[in-house]
Amino acid sequence: MAVLLSVWFVAGLGCGVLWADWLNQYTLPGTAFPLGFWFAQQGSIVVFVAVILVYCVLMNRLDRKHHNELVEIRRKEGR
Amino acid sequence: MSIGLWTVIFVGGSFALYLTIAWWARVRDTKGFYVAGQGVPAAANGMATAADWMSAASFISMAGLISTMGYAGGVYLMGWTGGYVLLALMLAPYLRKFGHFTVPDFVGDRYDSNVARLVAVICALFVSFTYVAGQMRGVGVVFSRFIEVDVTTGVVIGMAIVFVYATLGGMKGITWTQVAQYWVLITAFLIPAIAISIMLTGAAVPSVGLGANLRPELADGQVVSLLGKLDQIQTDLGFSRYTEAFTGSWDKVNVFFVALALMLGTAGLPHVIVRFYTVKTVKAARWSGFWALLFIALLYVTAPATAAFARYFMIESLNGKTAEQLPSWFHNWEKTGLILWVDNGDGVVRYSAGADNEIFRSGTLSGTELSSLMVANQQWIDSGGAEGADARLVLREKKLSGPDMDIIVLATPEMAQLSNWIIAFVAAGGLAAALSTASGLLLVISSSVAHDLYYRVLNPKATEQQRLLLGRAVIGVAVVIAGIFGIYPPGFVSQVVAFAFGLAAASFFPAIVLGIFTKRVGTVPAICGMLAGIGFTSWYIIACVFFGMAPWNFGIFPAGINPQGIGVIGMALNLAVTLGLTPLFPPPSAKVQEMVDSVREPEDAGAAVEIETAPEH
Incomplete structure (x- = not known):
């Protein structure tokens, strides 16, 4: 989760704001986007969607694992 | 067929659809009334959240802001979607x-206190009332331009529809x-964007078109990108380059x-957070967060x-x-007065960033003020500057340069x-955006008054019937207040919206995050923190916006801090006060600690706490 939040910060506030003027000297390959501008108006949003997707998959997997372990423990106790 | 007729068909058709859905989905208990019986599938909840979220500000104003601000418009794009990540995670x-x-x-x-x-x-x-006022203004703009009814009639129609469903x-x-409104608004936004993208660049995806080259016939046969061309014409007219990062006060x-x-x-x-209560499980809450952002x-x-x-x-x-x-x-x-041309006498329009700009908007000027200004301007032109007044100077001083x-x-x-x-x-899409957000907010207002204030504080013995009746009555009152805001918009809606965000950042966010992730923070520090955050933020915004205080620069930031951004400092202050006071006060009761534990426990993801069995219900 800390990793996901740092991706959030780097993509949004980092590339979109803090380093935008520096990144603006490059363009996104194949397009006319200055890179800093692209991060601020397109890239950050794409990254945000990906962050939530990864979070959903990982957390739900974690939840299922805990749930299964719990069921396991209860079954053993039952015996 | 004329635009007016088509608009009546589309708007009438979409309103009929909304009312049909409302009739089909009518409810009889408070659980259904406040959280839809917690039976909404994740993807549908995602769509509803998206419609709830994307207000008239997203649909109507945001692209306009970006269009005028260029790079700096990205703060709204990043801010509104990035906040979503925090919310969902x-x-x-x-x-x-x-x-x-x-x-x-x-x-x-969580803080075990009615205060x-x-x-x-x-x-x-x-927060909700400020927001609703903005939505109603959006409704007014759409009605006054497209159906050519009076703004007042338009707002009243909108109010009636929202009230009913x-x-x-x-x-x-x-x-x-x-869910229906989401589809209306997203298609309404995408169809013209795609059509224009193809027209200008030949790319069918607008995001690709933005970074592509202009069609050769639009650029005198030369190969030039859309953004390159925009940068160039903006510079020619004295604006800063469209893609330039950090211009003017936007450092x-x-x-x-x-x-x-x-x-x-x-x-x-609050109106977006409450959406996550409507799904069946915690798992579904996560997925609906993902769907919503998508x-x-x-x-x-x-x-x-766009x-x-x-x-x-425009240029x-x-x-x-x-x-x-x-x-x-x-x-x-x-x-509509949202765009004006004030000639300097040469009969040619010029839209620029300099003193020769001739494109303005009427802002809060009344019809008579405006027409007397235009008469004076005509006199000024006719007399070669001897009589009358140059309206351009007046409008520029009133900061009304450029279209609304x-x-x-x-x-x-x-x-x-x-x-x-x-x-x-x-x-129709603009109306869907405004109405969907307005309805979500009205429900928050209703639940805040009828549930939190009346049931939890004033009269805990109220019956289900009484609470439902009061909830509906509060919506009625709130609709009327919101409508009055829409008909007589306060001239400072946009500043007040910034205020709403600042307050939400300085009050709810730290209180909820600390409430979930620490067990130690007790009642008194949390209340002090919230009050400190709200107090500081509102003081700074009121002083800056209404009393012309110079923004603080703390000696290091040359441009001073924009009142829209002060919520960050308000939040930091809230955190500092809360955490600073925490060691001095006792930790929360065992019952509350147990509650925090249960909220954070991952096990039994399938069965979240049922509302009926939740403690103290």
Whole structure:
């Protein structure tokens, strides 16, 4: 989760704001986007969607694992 | 067929659809009324959240702001979507597990105090009312331009529709209506963007078109990119380059602060948080967070493209034209006062950043003030400067240079000369965006008053019937208040919206995050923190916006901090006060600690706390 939040910060506030003027000297390959501008108006949003997707998959997997372990423990106790 | 007729068909048709859904989804108990019986599937809830979220501000104003601000417009794109990440990761699943109706409910129970609950209720009410006022203004703009009814009549029609489906169906009706509204608004936004993108660049995806080359016939046969061309014409006219980062007062510090304040404020917006209570499980809450951002992102990655296209058309179709050559969209919108041309006597339009600019908007000027100004200007031209007054100077001093940003999205299809039905469909989309958000907010207002204030504080013995009746009555009162705001908009709506975000960032966000992730923070520090955050933020914004205080620069930031970004400091102050006072006060009771544990526990993800069995219900 800390990793996901740092991706959030780097993509949004980092590339979109803090380093935008520096990144603006490059363009996104194949397009006319200055890179800093692209991060601020397109890239950050794409990254945000990906962050939530990864979070959903990982957390739900974690939840299922805990749930299964719990069921396991209860079954053993039952015996 | 004319635009007016098409608009009546589309708007009438969509309203009929909303009312049908409301009738089908009518409810009889408070659980259905406030959280839709918690039976909404994740994807549908995602769509409803997206519609709830994307207000008239997203649909109508945002692309306009980006169009005018260029790079710095990205703060709204990043702020509103980035806040969503915080919400989905740190708040939504936990709050869903807690399993109550509203945000003040969580604050009140977690900090075990009715004072905390009251503070939260006041914040929720303030944020919601500010927002609703903005939505109603959007409704007014759409009606006055497209159906050519009076703004007042338009707002009254809008109020009646929202009132009917919100009181009939409560959260359930609102949710399913919002699903329909999402489709209306997203298609209405995408169709013109795609059409214009193909027209200008040949790329069918607007986000690709934004970064592509202009069609050769539009660029005198040369190979030049859309953004390159925009940068060049902007520079020619004295504006800063469209893609230039950090211009004027939007320096790095301010862009950073405003983006962060919008993110934190977004994560604390009560009407969006409450949406996560409507799904069945914690797992579904996470997935609906994902779906919602995906659906929101569809509009948000298209908006910058629309903004750039609109900027291109705006400059190209106005500059150097004479009165006869002016496009018809200009005349259509001129009637609303949102765009004005004040000639300097040469009969040629010039839209620039300098003293020779001739494009203005009427702002809050009344009709008579404006016409006397125009008469004086004509006198000034006729007499060669001896009599009358140069209206351009007056308008520039009143900071009314350039067209009103709210017309960009609504006027772009007209600028690109798309078919009438597309233009009308965009109007229906704007209304869907405004109404969906308004209804979500009205429900928050209703639940704050009827549930948090009346049931939890004033009269805990109230019956189900009484609470439902009061909930519906409060919606009625709130609709009327919101409508009055829409008919007589306070001149400072946009500043007040910034205020709402700042307050949400400085109050709810820290209180909820600390409430979930620490067990140690007790009642008194949390209340002090919230009050410190709110107090500081509101003082700074009121002083800056209404009393002309110079923004602080702390000696290091040359441009001073924009009032829109002060919520970040308010939040830091809230955290500092809360955590600083925590060791001095006793930790919360064992019952509350147990509650925090249960909220954070991952096990039994399938069965979140049932509302009926939740403690103290």
